[in-house]
Amino acid sequence: MNQDEELKQIIRAVIHPTPDLEPRSDLWPRMSQRISSGRRWNSWDWAALAVMTAATAAFPGSLALILFSL
Amino acid sequence: MDQLEKRFSQGDLAAFEEIFHARQNEVYRWILRIVRDPVAAEDLTIETFWRAYRAARRYDPQRSLTAWLRTIASNLARTHVGRQRPELAMDHLARYATVSGRTDLSEEQRRALLCAFQKLPEKLLSVAVLAFVEELSYAEIGEALSISVGAVKTRAFRALRQLRKELTKEGFGP
Numbered sequence: 001m002n003q004d005e006e007l008k009q010i011i012r013a014v015i016h017p018t019p020d021l022e023p024r025s026d027l028w029p030r031m032s033q034r035i036s037s038g039r040r041w042n043s044w045d046w047a048a049l050a051v052m053t054a055a056t057a058a059f060p061g062s063l064a065l066i067l068f069s070l
Numbered sequence: 071m072d073q074l075e076k077r078f079s080q081g082d083l084a085a086f087e088e089i090f091h092a093r094q095n096e097v098y099r100w101i102l103r104i105v106r107d108p109v110a111a112e113d114l115t116i117e118t119f120w121r122a123y124r125a126a127r128r129y130d131p132q133r134s135l136t137a138w139l140r141t142i143a144s145n146l147a148r149t150h151v152g153r154q155r156p157e158l159a160m161d162h163l164a165r166y167a168t169v170s171g172r173t174d175l176s177e178e179q180r181r182a183l184l185c186a187f188q189k190l191p192e193k194l195l196s197v198a199v200l201a202f203v204e205e206l207s208y209a210e211i212g213e214a215l216s217i218s219v220g221a222v223k224t225r226a227f228r229a230l231r232q233l234r235k236e237l238t239k240e241g242f243g244p
Contacts, residue, residue: 003234004230007230007233007234007237008202008230010175010179010183011183011187011198011202011203011233012202012203012205013175014164014175014179014180014183014184015163015164015166015183015184015187015199015203016166016203017103017166017203017204017205018099018102018103018106018166018204019166020099021098021099021102021108022095022098022099023094023095023098023108023111023112023115024108024112026091026094027090027094027098027112027115027116028087028090028091028094030116031090031116031119031120032087034116034120035083035120035123038120038124
């Protein structure tokens with residue numbers, strides 16, 4: 001047996017393949033919740049809007065830059 | 071073209087739910103093969119479907135949905151593996167290794183191999199786990215990781231070389 005094959009055999013002996021597991025429960029309720037929360041604005045969205053509004057008010061010239069980067 | 075996949079690509083939530091129920095286990099198992107952590111695999115399964123849902127309108131129904139989901143899942147799983155702490159990675163690698171077919175390996179040898187595995191860069195680690203532990207074909211690995219079969223072979227070769235080097239350094243190694 002060559003060295004590569006021997007090493008592969010050792011790997012298989014030490015690290016076993018994952019069994020055919022399933023999630024502990026149906027993941028749809030969590031998925032559904034994620035979809036609902038994704039549709040609402042989160043705190044980061046509001047913070048980004050606040051920063052952009054402040055930047056535009058303080059430096060009106062930055063509006064073009066913000067629009068360009070969107 | 072599958073009607074369900076077409077409806078999904080048009081942003082139909084009911085179609086998405088149907089696809090989710092039909093494929094959540096398959097996506098979960100695929101992620102578990104890479105991350106080897108059942109809890110993280112659940113989170114990453116949801117993240118995979120969330121990204122798929124958001125990108126639904128960019129999905130081409132002519133393309134295999136399985137392959138598309140697997141690509142998203144693989145990218146997320148690999149990022150997760152790349153970010154996890156080394157000691158945690160070692161626990162996850164050893165997770166399903168409670169019974170061994172080979173009794174001639176000492177505890178030190180097992181430890182050294184896990185340690186050498188955990189030191190592999192993420193690019194090599196994912197390929198090594200999928201090729202040598204899960205024994206998937208190079209073609210299947212290449213498709214899931216969006217790399218060529220040649221690249222899979224190269225990474226597998228480099229992974230073996232690095233593992234052997236590490237094991238030799240520890241005084242073991244074939």
